[in-house]
Amino acid sequence: MSDAIKRLECRAAKCRRNILRMIRAGGAGHMGGAMSCMDIVTALYFYALYVDPLDPKKNDRDRFVLSAGHKCMAQYAALAERGFFDESLLDTYGALGTKLPGHPDMHKLPGIEANTGALGHGLAISVGMALGLRASGLKSRVFTVLGDGELPEGSNWEAVSAASHYKLSNLTAFVDVNGLQISGSTASVMNMEPIDARFEAFGWAVATIDGNDMGEIVRTLDSLPLATERPSAIIARTVKGKGLAFAEGNAAYHYWKPKEEELAEAEAELDRAIRLKEAV
Amino acid sequence: MGPIALNDVKMSDPRKVFGAAVLASALKNPDITVLSADSGGSSGHGEFKKLYPERYYEFGIMEQCVIGVASGLATTGKIPVFCAIAPFVTARPFEMFRNDIGYMRQNVKIVGRNSGVSYSDLGSTHHSLEDFAITRMIPGVTVLAPQDPDEITSAVDAMFLHDGPVYMRIGNDPIPDLMIPGPFAIGRGQTLRPGTDVSIVSTGNLTGAAIAAAEILEGRGISARVVGMPTVHPLDRELIADCAQKTGLIVTIEEHYVIGGLGTIVQESVCDGGFSAKVCKLGLPHVYVSSGPYKELMAFYGLDAHGIARSVADKIGRI
Numbered sequence: 001m002s003d004a005i006k007r008l009e010c011r012a013a014k015c016r017r018n019i020l021r022m023i024r025a026g027g028a029g030h031m032g033g034a035m036s037c038m039d040i041v042t043a044l045y046f047y048a049l050y051v052d053p054l055d056p057k058k059n060d061r062d063r064f065v066l067s068a069g070h071k072c073m074a075q076y077a078a079l080a081e082r083g084f085f086d087e088s089l090l091d092t093y094g095a096l097g098t099k100l101p102g103h104p105d106m107h108k109l110p111g112i113e114a115n116t117g118a119l120g121h122g123l124a125i126s127v128g129m130a131l132g133l134r135a136s137g138l139k140s141r142v143f144t145v146l147g148d149g150e151l152p153e154g155s156n157w158e159a160v161s162a163a164s165h166y167k168l169s170n171l172t173a174f175v176d177v178n179g180l181q182i183s184g185s186t187a188s189v190m191n192m193e194p195i196d197a198r199f200e201a202f203g204w205a206v207a208t209i210d211g212n213d214m215g216e217i218v219r220t221l222d223s224l225p226l227a228t229e230r231p232s233a234i235i236a237r238t239v240k241g242k243g244l245a246f247a248e249g250n251a252a253y254h255y256w257k258p259k260e261e262e263l264a265e266a267e268a269e270l271d272r273a274i275r276l277k278e279a280v
Numbered sequence: 281m282g283p284i285a286l287n288d289v290k291m292s293d294p295r296k297v298f299g300a301a302v303l304a305s306a307l308k309n310p311d312i313t314v315l316s317a318d319s320g321g322s323s324g325h326g327e328f329k330k331l332y333p334e335r336y337y338e339f340g341i342m343e344q345c346v347i348g349v350a351s352g353l354a355t356t357g358k359i360p361v362f363c364a365i366a367p368f369v370t371a372r373p374f375e376m377f378r379n380d381i382g383y384m385r386q387n388v389k390i391v392g393r394n395s396g397v398s399y400s401d402l403g404s405t406h407h408s409l410e411d412f413a414i415t416r417m418i419p420g421v422t423v424l425a426p427q428d429p430d431e432i433t434s435a436v437d438a439m440f441l442h443d444g445p446v447y448m449r450i451g452n453d454p455i456p457d458l459m460i461p462g463p464f465a466i467g468r469g470q471t472l473r474p475g476t477d478v479s480i481v482s483t484g485n486l487t488g489a490a491i492a493a494a495e496i497l498e499g500r501g502i503s504a505r506v507v508g509m510p511t512v513h514p515l516d517r518e519l520i521a522d523c524a525q526k527t528g529l530i531v532t533i534e535e536h537y538v539i540g541g542l543g544t545i546v547q548e549s550v551c552d553g554g555f556s557a558k559v560c561k562l563g564l565p566h567v568y569v570s571s572g573p574y575k576e577l578m579a580f581y582g583l584d585a586h587g588i589a590r591s592v593a594d595k596i597g598r599i
Contacts, residue, residue: 063355106384107385117379118375121380125351125355125380127349127352128351128354130352131353132352132358133356135334135335135356135358136357154344155376159345166337
């Protein structure tokens with residue numbers, strides 16, 4: 001494993017620890033999905049995205065839209081780690097007037113590009129961004145993270161069609177397939193498999209990866225766009241609650257309101273993970 | 281100011297006037313971008329498409345996506361305008377309008393054409409009688425309903441100069457030139473005809489009928505002031521206060537449900553201002569209205585000149 005990958009994994013561990021910091025401040029949050037997409041979001045902010053924390057509105061920046069807005073703790077965690085704002089803001093999560101609401105608000109926090117949270121919105125907004133950036137002659141790219149639980153929203157498939165029709169090779173959508181949603185497994189609630197074949201049928205270039213394997217994420221980012229004149233879909237198989245042994249693969253941690261002992265155990269686990277990753 | 285006569289006036293297609301106005305603005309502003317949900321040609325954008333194919337995006341029938349795309353385009357500095365049949369840009373994609381344009385505060389212009397019951401024969405799926413109510417509920421959205429061809433042109437110009445989300449509604453049938461003095465300003469109404477017994481406050485393409493009703497009423501010895509209100513939200517509260525103080529009775533006219541639209545907004549303004557003036561609302565009843573030829577439908581619901589005059593005279597009789 002290269003040093004670069006190890007450093008990214010260490011960043012991801014620190015970002016996961018930031019998520020717990022927010023949960024300690026606010027008492028609860030959408031933990032499971034934030035943890036499952038944390039490796040992808042880390043790789044985006046620390047490897048792929050052309051962004052400048054000192055100039056967050058820079059005209060030719062890359063855009064990142066978190067369509068599954070309830071996973072915003074992952075984005076807040078990465079933005080803080082990347083230096084978009086002072087990490088002490090994480091301690092305001094859940095407080096009155098916080099700049100870190102339970103779903104992101106672009107007018108409150110630098111680095112947020114869209115007000116997501118209502119599911120099935122982020123991809124259409126991303127299509128508009130990709131069209132606008134291309135029309136402006138910019139090389140900027142647009143990245144979106146969708147949750148597998150939001151795929152039944154029909155509006156997604158309108159946007160999937162439009163992205164393909166307009167040959168948006170500057171658009172990449174990660175689908176964070178952790179396989180679980182509030183009511184159980186996504187396959188039992190509303191089966192959207194085969195997700196890869198559906199995107200392919202709509203004209204996208206598709207790769208399926210382990211979305212918690214930093215090396216695989218980085219290799220895939222290096223290969224973008226997956227095809228010329230086509231948008232790229234990366235079907236990322238992930239584990240809900242990734243990083244916390246007791247929560248992994250358990251839908252009950254979709255929204256987590258921990259007891260003090262649980263939170264302390266989680267913090268200790270991630271502190272150990274950070275120490276281990278810093279050591280190698 | 282003398283009364284505006286409606287005899288021998290030129291009639292114009294509001295959609296063609298709208299399309300020409302967008303094109304005129306687009307000549308000056310290269311960021312103006314037209315979006316179509318299989319709706320551009322019928323919205324008067326044929327010439328724009330020919331002249332600026334690179335600024336014209338066709339999506340087919342997917343209005344929810346188009347609203348989201350408009351928001352994304354606006355974040356990159358474009359000024360998207362999206363015009364289609366009114367219910368399909370308001371009721372259907374309401375959450376996208378609310379979140380992607382309203383909450384994100386994006387500089388997007390949404391235009392509902394064939395508004396009200398102007399697709400009269402097509403039935404309630406194609407009528408839009410709640411668009412004022414739902415769009416004004418989105419914080420930061422300006423709601424316009426220009427009243428005649430020249431005002432459509434002025435309102436389009438103003439909507440592009442205004443930095444923020446706008447919903448504009450236009451109709452379908454040809455509308456007369458009302459020779460509204462102008463200049464058009466967002467948030468301002470105008471007295472179009474003086475009068476002392478009652479104020480008829482109208483918006484959109486019913487204002488011609490309101491003026492004609494005032495002329496009928498004059499023949500019956502009733503002096504009706506006609507106020508044109510091309511901005512439904514935010515309302516010109518000063519002008520409404522003046523009406524409330526000077527005439528005591530305000531009758532609102534709109535091609536919208538009698539609840540939630542201009543009439544309700546005027547009532548709120550009169551009530552909030554502490555005025556004792558009475559407000560009577562004319563519009564479509566809160567039901568799935570009938571279908572049929574437009575003029576007959578409007579007459580059936582008392583929204584032609586004679587119907588309005590009859591209702592106003594009746595209200596005055598009751599007071």
